[in-house]
Structures are given as C-alpha cells and as structure tokens.
Amino acid sequence: xxLAGKNILVTAGPTWTAVDRxxxxxxxxxxxxxxxxxxxxxxxxxxxxxxxxxGRAKFQTTDWTEMNIEQFFYYxxxxxxxxxxxxxxxxxxxxxxxxxxxxSSDVYQGKKSSKSGFNIPLIPTEKLVDKIxxxxxxxxxxxxxxxxxxxxxxxxxxxxxxxxxxxAQLIVANNLDEMDGETHQTYLIDxxxxxxxxxxxxxxxxxxxxxxxxxxxx
Numbered sequence: 001x002x003l004a005g006k007n008i009l010v011t012a013g014p015t016w017t018a019v020d021r022x023x024x025x026x027x028x029x030x031x032x033x034x035x036x037x038x039x040x041x042x043x044x045x046x047x048x049x050x051x052x053x054x055g056r057a058k059f060q061t062t063d064w065t066e067m068n069i070e071q072f073f074y075y076x077x078x079x080x081x082x083x084x085x086x087x088x089x090x091x092x093x094x095x096x097x098x099x100x101x102x103x104s105s106d107v108y109q110g111k112k113s114s115k116s117g118f119n120i121p122l123i124p125t126e127k128l129v130d131k132i133x134x135x136x137x138x139x140x141x142x143x144x145x146x147x148x149x150x151x152x153x154x155x156x157x158x159x160x161x162x163x164x165x166x167x168a169q170l171i172v173a174n175n176l177d178e179m180d181g182e183t184h185q186t187y188l189i190d191x192x193x194x195x196x197x198x199x200x201x202x203x204x205x206x207x208x209x210x211x212x213x214x215x216x217x218x
Contacts, residue, residue, distance in 0.1 A: 001213050001217045002044045002045045002213065003041060003044040003045050003046035003209070003212060003213060003216065004044075004045030004046070005045070005047075006045075006046045006047065006091045006092065006212070006216050007046070007047045007049075007089055007090050007091050008041050008046045008047070008048050008049070008090060008091060008092045008093070008094065008212075009048075009049045009050075009051070009085075009087070009090045009092070009093045009094070010034055010037055010038040010041070010048060010049070010050050010051070010093075010094045010096065011034065011050075011051045011053075011078065011093075011094070011095050011096060011097035012031040012033070012034020012035055012037075012038065012050060012051070012052050012053065012055070012057070012096050012097055013029065013030070013031030013034060013052045013053025013054060013055035013057065013097055013098065014026045014027045014028075014029050014031070014053045014054060014055055014097070014098045014100075015053050015054075015072070015073075015074060015075040015077075015078055015097065015098070015099050015100045016053075016054060016073050016074045016075065016100070017074065017075050017100045017102070017103035017104065017125070018074065018103075018104065018107045019104055019107065019108070019120055020107065020108035020109070020110060020111050021108070021109060021110060021111060022111050023111075024074075025100060025102065025103070025104070025120075026054070026100070027098045027100070029055060029098040030055040030056040030057050031052055031053055031055030031056070031057040031097075031098075032055070032056070032057040032201075033096060033184065033201055033204070034050070034052070034057075034094075034096040034097065035050070035052065035057045035059070035063070036201050036202075036205055037094060037096065037204070037205055037208060038050045038063075038067060039063070039067075040205035040206075040208070040209060041094075041208075041209065041212070042066055042067055044209055044213070047068075048066075048067045048068070049067070049068040049069075049070070049085075049090070050063075050067050050068070050069045050070070051070050051071075051072060051078060051081055051082075051097070052069060052070070052071050052072070053071075053072055053073065053078065053097055053098075054071075054072075054073045075099065075100045075103060075125055078097065078099070078128065079126075079128060079131075082128060082131060082132060082135070083131075083135075087132060087135040087136035087139065088135070088136045088138070088139070090136060090139050091139065091140065091216050092139055092140040092141075092142065092212055092215075092216060093132055093136065093139045093140070093141050093142070094142040094144075094208070095128070095129050095132060095141070095142065095143055095144060096142075096144045096172070097128075098146070099125070099127075099128050099129075100125055101124060101125060102122040102123065102124060102125060103122065103123060103125050104120050104121060104122060104123075105121045105122065105123045106121050127166075129141075129143055129166050129168070130165075130166055133166055133167050133168070137167075140169050140170075140212065140215050140216060141166070141167070141168040141169055141170075142168065142169065142170045142171070142172065142208065143162065143163060143166050143168040143170070143171045143172070144171070144172045144174070145158065145159045145162050145163075145171055145172070145173045145174070146174050146175075146176060147159075147173070147174075147175055147176070148175065148176045148177065149175075149176075149177060150175060152175075152187070155173050155174075155175055155187070156173065156187065156189065156193075156195055158173075159171050159173035159187070159189050160189055160193055163189060163190075163191060164191065169190070169191065169215065170188060170189070170190055170211060171188075171189050172186050172187070172188055172189075172204070172208075173186065173187045173188075173189055173195075174186045174187075182200050182201055182202070183199065183200060184198075184199075184200060184201045184204060185197070185198070185199050186198045186204050188204075188207050188208070188211065
C-alpha cells in the first residue's frame with residue numbers, strides 16, 4: 001500500500017513575531033526536517049500541501065511543481081493560512097512548524113534604539129495545533145514536541161501529555177541535545193504511550209510513512 005490519493009498538510013519551519021518594524025523574535029530551526037517529511041510523503045503518492053516558514057531549508061525545482069507550497073514569515077501569517085484553508089480536506093496534518101511560544105505585547109511601530117538597552121514585554125501566543133484540531137477533528141494529527149536537556153523518560157512523559165492535550169493520534173518527541181544534521185533522535189509516541197525510536201531524519205520519514213499508510217488505508 002501507499003499514500004496515493006491521500007491529501008496531507010505539512011507545516012514546517014520557524015515563525016517570526018515582531019519586536020518593531022525591522023526586528024523579530026524567532027528560533028534556530030531551519031525547516032529541513034519538515035521539508036524532508038513533505039518530500040517523502042509526496043514520493044509515496046500523497047497530494048502534499050506544505051506551509052513553510054522562514055528557515056534555511058533549500059527548495060528544489062521539483063518541490064514547487066510536485067507540491068502545493070505556501071510560504072509564510074510571521075506567526076500571524078501561519079495563523080491566517082490555517083484559518084483560511086479548509087483543513088477538513090486533509091486526511092492527515094503533520095504540524096512540525098517551530099511556532100513561536102511568545103510575542104511582544106507592545107510592537108513598536110518604528111525602530112527601537114537605545115544605548116541603555118530596552119525591554120520587550122512578552123505574552124504567550126495561542127497554540128495553533130489546538131486550532132488545527134478544532135477546525136479538523138477527523139484528520140490524523142501528528143504533533144511535534146521539542147524539549148532541551150531532559151532525560152528520555154521526562155521527554156516521553158511531557159510528549160505523551162502534550163499528545164493527549166491536543167487529541168493527536170501521534171507525537172514526534174525530540175531533544176535538541178540529540179539533533180545534529182542527519183542524526184536526529186526522535187521518538188514516535190501514540191496515545192497508548194507506545195514509543196518507537198528513530199535515529200535519523202530518513203528513519204523518521206520512514207516511520208511516519210508506515211504509520212500513515214496503516215492509519216489511512218484501514
């Protein structure tokens with residue numbers, strides 16, 4: 001079996017939130033993993049839509065011709081894309097984008113400049129993955145969870161709680177300390193708490209394909 005005929009959305013890359021008109025808050029993530037996942041799903045026959053943020057991942061010409069790619073930069077732009085897209089059309093949604101957890105509550109409409117420095121008042125952003133689940137309750141939802149400096153058991157427990165909080169069918173848990181290029185230790189955890197390790201990006205893609213084929217072809 002394959003993913004032929006299946007309609008799948010992948011979100012990838014970081015988001016920006018504005019500090020002033022020229023500065024932003026963002027993360028270090030490139031979007032490469034999400035792009036690799038999108039390509040692997042496309043190669044399995046899926047019709048792939050990719051929402052890609054402002055990372056360093058390099059597109060190929062075939063990406064543009066074989067996938068529906070929408071680029072965004074800011075958190076609000078990704079939020080808008082999700083609101084204006086009919087999410088119920090997707091058999092599966094893989095939300096790998098490194099979405100900003102905080103945004104400034106007072107964006108300066110010029111360029112902040114001070115020799116003595118300045119403070120940025122931060123407030124939490126809304127969890128886009130929860131909006132995705134509300135908008136498309138029947139899609140197979142894959143959530144991604146990154147932590148730093150935790151033991152594998154701590155990572156597992158936090159990821160499982162996160163999966164249940166968003167009513168996702170699968171969560172990909174990763175620790176920043178175990179990510180280095182192609183080496184990318186992840187754990188695919190289901191609602192029953194079963195964990196499947198993947199040690200590379202290639203292995204992660206293979207495990208995700210296997211899970212999706214099983215879930216979407218029953």
